Amino acid sequence: MQQPIAILDSGVGGLTVVKEVMRQLPREKIIYFGDTARAPYGPRPSEEVLRFTREIVDYLIQYDPKMIVIACNTATAVALQDIRSKVNIPVVGVIYPGARAAIGRTQTGYVGVIGTEGTINSGAYDAALKRLRPDIEVLSKACPKFVPLVERGNFRSAETYDAVESSLIGLKGSSIDCLILGCTHYPYLADTISEVMGPEVTLISSADETAREISTILHDQGKLSRNEPVPIHHFCCSGDPRMFKSIAQQWLNKEIELTPVVWQVPKIG
Amino acid sequence: MQQPIAILDSGVGGLTVVKEVMRQLPREKIIYFGDTARAPYGPRPSEEVLRFTREIVDYLIQYDPKMIVIACNTATAVALQDIRSKVNIPVVGVIYPGARAAIGRTQTGYVGVIGTEGTINSGAYDAALKRLRPDIEVLSKACPKFVPLVERGNFRSAETYDAVESSLIGLKGSSIDCLILGCTHYPYLADTISEVMGPEVTLISSADETAREISTILHDQGKLSRNEPVPIHHFCCSGDPRMFKSIAQQWLNKEIELTPVVWQVPKIG
Numbered sequence: 001m002q003q004p005i006a007i008l009d010s011g012v013g014g015l016t017v018v019k020e021v022m023r024q025l026p027r028e029k030i031i032y033f034g035d036t037a038r039a040p041y042g043p044r045p046s047e048e049v050l051r052f053t054r055e056i057v058d059y060l061i062q063y064d065p066k067m068i069v070i071a072c073n074t075a076t077a078v079a080l081q082d083i084r085s086k087v088n089i090p091v092v093g094v095i096y097p098g099a100r101a102a103i104g105r106t107q108t109g110y111v112g113v114i115g116t117e118g119t120i121n122s123g124a125y126d127a128a129l130k131r132l133r134p135d136i137e138v139l140s141k142a143c144p145k146f147v148p149l150v151e152r153g154n155f156r157s158a159e160t161y162d163a164v165e166s167s168l169i170g171l172k173g174s175s176i177d178c179l180i181l182g183c184t185h186y187p188y189l190a191d192t193i194s195e196v197m198g199p200e201v202t203l204i205s206s207a208d209e210t211a212r213e214i215s216t217i218l219h220d221q222g223k224l225s226r227n228e229p230v231p232i233h234h235f236c237c238s239g240d241p242r243m244f245k246s247i248a249q250q251w252l253n254k255e256i257e258l259t260p261v262v263w264q265v266p267k268i269g
Numbered sequence: 270m271q272q273p274i275a276i277l278d279s280g281v282g283g284l285t286v287v288k289e290v291m292r293q294l295p296r297e298k299i300i301y302f303g304d305t306a307r308a309p310y311g312p313r314p315s316e317e318v319l320r321f322t323r324e325i326v327d328y329l330i331q332y333d334p335k336m337i338v339i340a341c342n343t344a345t346a347v348a349l350q351d352i353r354s355k356v357n358i359p360v361v362g363v364i365y366p367g368a369r370a371a372i373g374r375t376q377t378g379y380v381g382v383i384g385t386e387g388t389i390n391s392g393a394y395d396a397a398l399k400r401l402r403p404d405i406e407v408l409s410k411a412c413p414k415f416v417p418l419v420e421r422g423n424f425r426s427a428e429t430y431d432a433v434e435s436s437l438i439g440l441k442g443s444s445i446d447c448l449i450l451g452c453t454h455y456p457y458l459a460d461t462i463s464e465v466m467g468p469e470v471t472l473i474s475s476a477d478e479t480a481r482e483i484s485t486i487l488h489d490q491g492k493l494s495r496n497e498p499v500p501i502h503h504f505c506c507s508g509d510p511r512m513f514k515s516i517a518q519q520w521l522n523k524e525i526e527l528t529p530v531v532w533q534v535p536k537i538g
Contacts, residue, residue: 216485
C-alpha cells in the first residue's frame, strides 16, 4: 500500500501545490483536504485556524500519510510548529520554501512579498527570510483584491491589470529583484503580475517551491515513491462537493474522483 | 559549540557550494576539505573515489558536523549511498539538487546536462531526473575543455567563447529549456554559457541548488543555526596549502584561515 502525501488547505488554493506535486513528483500519491465549508481562514482568529488545522490533520492521519503539507499561508503561519510537535512525520508549510527560493535567487538582497492581509500582517515571511539571512531587506504588501479575481477565473483582463498595477504600487520601481507570491491563489495571476513588475523581477511561486521541498525532504528520508505512475489521488472537502470538483478539475486540467468525507466537519460560522 | 556543516570536494570546485552556503545561510559554520593532492577524481576508478571519500568523511567526522555535503559530482555519483549508510547525519550530494531544480523549472520537459566525462558517463543525472519524473527527456554532453579554462581563471575571452560554443553543439537549438551545470566549476563560465545558449534556456547551478537543499533539510530537522553571524569557517586541503588558500580567497572574495590537516592523507598517484 503506497503511503500518500497529505495536502491540506482552507479551500481550493492548495490545488496549485497539488498540481506542482503531480508535475514534479508524478509517482507520488496525494490525499487532499480542502476545508471549503470554513474558507477563507484569513479573517479568522488564530485559535480557530489552529483548531481547524488540527482537526484536518487528525482526519488525514487515518490515511497513514508519509508527510503532511500545509498548503495554506494562513494555516502555515499559525499552526506549522504545533502540528510538527504533534506528529512523527515531516510537516511542510508554504512559507519557508518561498523564502528559501527568494534568498537563493536575489542578487540585490531586496525581496518583495505579496499575500493576503492575514499573511502579510502575521509577518511570517519577514521572520522566515530574516531567520535564514538576517541582512535581507523585505518589502511586503497585502493584495486583498487578488483572491476574488482568481476565484472568479478573471486571470487576464483590463480589470485584472488595473487591480494588479494599483496593488503593486511601492514594489514596482523599488530595489527588489524577487517577488514572492505569498498566497496559493496568486500563481494564476503570474502573467499579469510579471507584466506589471517587468522582466527584471523574478516571481517566486510558493506552490512550485513547496513541491520542490517535498521532493528534497522525502528523498533525504529515503521515502520517495518507486511506484510507476499514475497513482490514484484522493480529494475531499468539507463544503459543496460538486462546486469543489468542478473547480479542481478546471485547475488541475484533469478528471478527479471525490472521496466522501466520513468525519463531518463542524460548520462553524 | 556550534556544529558545522562539513563540505568536501576533490579540490577547489566545491568552493562554489561554500560561497552559496555563506550567502544563503550566513549563520552556518563550515568545515571544508579539498583533496587537492589527489584531484581530479574524474579519471580515477570508482573504488578509489569511494575509498578517498570515505577517508575524508572519517576525517571530517571528528569536527562533529550536523551534515555532510559531497560537493563533487564524481564523488556524489560513486559514494553518496555508501556514506549515507555509514553515518547517522544527513548526507547531501550535488546531483539531485540540480535535477530537482530542473524538473521544477522545465516547461518543455527537455533538460540538458553538461559535466565532466566521468559525470556524464556515469549517467547519474539521467538516473536522478528519471527517478523523479520518468517522462523527462535528457540531453547530456561532456565538456572536458571547461575545467582547465576555469582553473586558469579564463572565464571570459574569445578562446572561452569558442570552447563553450563548440562544446554545446547539439544542445543549442534543441528543445531543452533548462541546462544543468553538472560540475562545480561551471558556474564561473555561466555568463559565456548563457550567451551561447540564449535567454530561453535557464542555467541551473548545482552550487546554488545544493545550498538551497542544505537549508531545507537542516530546517526540516530543526538544525538551522540560531547563532548570529559571522561564524569562523575552517578550510583544509591535502595538497599545497598556499596555492589552495590563494584560489579560495580569490573565489570566495574574502580572507580565510587554513586549518592544518592533522591526518596525513596518503599520497596515492
